[in-house]
Amino acid sequence: MASILYEFLGDHISIERVDLLDQLVEYTINAISNQDEQVRIVECLNSLNTLAKNDTTRGKTAVRARPGKSALSSDNEQLVDNVRSSTLVTDGVGVGLGVGLVKNFAVDAKYQQTLEKIIARVCYPLFECDLERNFKLTTSASGGVNIFHAACELCLTCLSLANRSQIRNIIYDAALVSLQAYVEEQRFSENMKSLQLDSVIPIYTTLEILSQLFEKSTNNEKGQITFCILIDNDWLDAFFLELLNVIEHAEDAVCGLVATILIPKSLKCSDATDKKVLILWERIKQMLSSSKPYVQDDINHSNNCFIVLCAFINYFHPNTNLLDQQDILAAVLSENLFWGIIQNGFSKGDSLTRKRALYLLKRAVELSEGIERLGGDGNEGTLVPLFQWRLQNQAALVKLWSDIILILETLEEIQIHVVMPVMTRLSKVIEATYLTASGWPLLHTSWLVVIFERLFQHATKTISRWGVTQVMSLDLSTCPIFSQVGSKFVLGPVLQALSDYTLYIKTTEKSQSRFSDATEMMLGFFTTCVASLPVDQAKVFLQELLSAFVDLRTKPVPLAFLCQSLARVPSFKAWGNSSMKCLRDLMSSGISTIQPLHRGAIQCFLMDSAINLMDAADISLHQLWTTLAVLNRDECMQRGTILWEKIANWLQVNAFELKLNTKVQSLFEAIQLEVIEYMTISHSDGTPTMSSAKEATKVARMLLLIVDANHRAK
Known part of the structure; x- marks a missing residue:
């Protein structure tokens, strides 16, 4: 030069x-x-x-x-x-x-x-202008230094030589305002006048300046003379807090720069590093536990959480002897919120988030080794934490978590010959969820749910079908998945996986049997679930299951098999008036557009389920008749059919237990009132309407079923 x-x-x-x-x-x-x-x-x-x-x-x-x-x-x-x-x-x-x-x-x-x-x-002026536009900036200048880098180096030299705070504050103020302006912009603030600025330094320029500023603020070069820029604690605190605001609202690239470069450098400049690490952890918890209405995209917000966590966990070192670090590390690893976000990362559709979650899991398990005891409050009121570590069980825990990490890592592959040999380790993971002699399982069942969800989402259908069969074959009496995770796993991912049409296709080897292996196992799955639950929980589960059927979007064949599995649940008083409404919604609108043959089969299975699961004491007579009126006469509900006989037999036993209108005292008065109301509505204008036709079907079926039930009683 x-x-x-x-x-x-x-x-x-x-x-x-x-x-x-x-x-x-x-x-x-x-x-x-x-x-x-x-x-x-x-x-x-x-x-x-x-x-x-x-x-x-x-x-x-x-x-x-x-x-x-x-x-x-x-x-x-x-x-x-x-x-x-x-x-x-x-x-x-x-x-x-x-x-x-x-x-x-x-x-x-x-x-x-x-x-x-x-x-x-x-x-x-160089920092705040558009260098590429004003100076036709190229990727490199004479000597390999472009205008910005030269200006930045000059600025840092002047800051190191300045002995007046007013000189340094020119850049410090500008950098702080730039960070604040960026946060406001990301939060969709339309009133930028509150900042009282004519121009603001671009965010990437600010980040580069701060990066070099923090680096120059500590002299780590031994034996060399360097220019040291002194930043007082007030400015360091101000920059640190504003950088925390940036990572909460920034786009991925900016968040990555701040989390992986600027915040670690700012911590090295601080005299209260451990205190600021705790502040950072509290902000991360706030990001994880709260939804931000001003965030442009929830996915971006979730990505920021993983970017920050990956940078945050690198602050700690395995087997550290620093007491402050040990206390902070134990507090972090005992938080269910920390492990919950890792689990949530594996359910994301993008591979980058899953890789970040896998990295966090590896580092967290590595940092846990040597710690005497880890385990926070239980998940959803249970005593079992999402993650626990006991020094006396360290050998078994290291082997267990190595298997879990290997399984999750292998499920990123798509080749069957690569994935299936590793899946043999899943049986050991399932056994780890069983209660031990001490009353504590080695593994919370939510990690089993994470693995099953990854199996369901696998791109290879053979692997996803294998995952479904593994869920169907779980021993729910020993695997406490319902008590620890609740029914949301079955009503969500499992039900969605069972909606896959290819699951019910028979393979060549099973061409002589009635159903595929997965179908045969699925037909008894709901019965197994109910049998493993206490009475109160089983009642709620069956009600939620029917509601999930209404919201399920699937093809006729999977829905027919699901309804058949529900119909096989033994007699259990679970459904009341609200369930009758869900049943009507499913039979009237949910299946109205499918083929008549499938629709008739689904209606028969649903009514078989209702006969087994209706609680007569919690169902009104009007709700029952309205539900029966929805059934199609040509497809399933005719006098003399098996379904008709089942309903008549149920009425013979339970008719007098049905809830009656407050206007009547007996079942026959209630029937008489239904007929009178129909006659009044039907002839009010002298012209039959569509609603009166439905009412006619309801009243006619009511009278005939009551007659047939009364005849059987005699």
């Missing part, structure tokens, strides 16, 4: 150094204003940087051209030698540029004013 000093001053010109620096500043300002070539701007900035850092003993400076080089030419275009290979002569003693430290010169008031001018009129 040629020296701009020779071009500026000529050969053997004596001048006070502060005046030399000041004149070079004016020259650089003019070059920036005129939008000179990129190479010239970079040379001006680097020359300022070199001169500002030079030895500052008072005296006059002469710039001496090297042999064979001429002074500044008349056309002001010829550039000569490199500034760092030049020699400054101070009081007859030659000193190489860029070597000395600030001594007497830095305390000179005029020198400090010049530094302030460099920051305010040279660096700041």
Whole structure:
């Protein structure tokens, strides 16, 4: 890089150094204003940087051209030698540029004013402008340094030499305002006037400045002289808190820069590192547990959580002897919220989030080794934490978590011959959820749910079908999946997996049997679930299952098999008036557009389920008749059919237990009232309507079923 000093001053010109620096500043300002070539701007900035850092003993400076080089030419275009290979002569003693430290010169008031001018009129305008547009910025400049990097280096040099806080505050204030403006923008703030700014430094420029600023604030280079920029604790705290706001609302790229580079560097500058790590953890918990209405995309918000967590967990080191780190680490690893977000990451559709979750799991298990005891509050009121660690069980736990990590890692592959050999370890993982002699299982069943969900979502149908069969074959009496996770696993991922049409296709080997293996196992699955639950929980489960059927979007064949499985549940009083409404919604609108053959089969299975599960004491007579009126006569509900006989038999036993209208005292009065109300509505205008036709079907079926039930009683 040629020296701009020779071009500026000529050969053997004596001048006070502060005046030399000041004149070079004016020259650089003019070059920036005129939008000179990129190479010239970079040379001006680097020359300022070199001169500002030079030895500052008072005296006059002469710039001496090297042999064979001429002074500044008349056309002001010829550039000569490199500034760092030049020699400054101070009081007859030659000193190489860029070597000395600030001594007497830095305390000179005029020198400090010049530094302030460099920051305010040279660096700041370059930071806030569009360099690519104004200077046609390329990826590299002369010597491999572009305008921004040269300006940033010059700014840091001036900050290190400044002995007045007003000078440093120019950049500190601008950086802080830039962070605040970015957060407001991400939060969809329309009123940017509250910041009272004409212009704001772009966020990526600010992050680069802060990154180098934090790096220069600590001198870790042994045996070398470096310029150290002092940032007081108030500014460090202000930057740290604003960076926390940035990671909560930023896009992925900005969040990654802040979480992985800036926050770790800021922690190294701080005297209260452990305290700030706890503050960071509290902010992460806030991000995990609260939904933000101003976040553009929930997916981006979730991604930020994983980016920050991956950077946060790197703060800790395995088997650390630092007591403060041990306490913080134990607090983090005992939080169910921490493990819950990891589990949630594996259910995401994008592979990057799953890889981040897998990295967090590996690091967390690695950090747990050697800890005496881990385990926080239970999940959803249970005593079993999402993650527990006991030193006496460390060998078994290390083997268990190695299997879990390997299974989750292998499920990212799609080849059957790669995945299936590893899946043999799943049986050991299932056994780890069983209660031990101490009353505590080694593994919370929610991790089993994570593995099953990944199996259901696998791109290879053979593997996903195998996962369904593994769920169907679970021993629910020993595997406490309902008590720890609840019914949401069955009503959500399992029910959705059972809605896959390909699950019910018979393979070649099973061509002689009635159903596929998965179908045969599924037909008894709901019965197994009910049998493993207490009475109260089983009642709620059956009600929620019917509601889930209404919301399920699937093809006729899977729905028919699901209804058949529900119909096989033994007699159990679970469904009341609300369930009758769900049943009507499913039979009237949920299956109205499918083929008649499938629709008839589904209606028969649903009514078989209702006969087994209706609680007569919790169902009104009106609700029952309205539900029966929905059934299609040509498809399933005719007098003399098996379904008709089953309903008549149920009425014979339970009719007198049905809830009656407050206007009547007996079942026959209630029937009489239904007929009278129908006759009144039907003949009010003399013209039959669609609603009156449905009412006619309801009343006719009611009368015939009551007659048939009464006949059987006799």
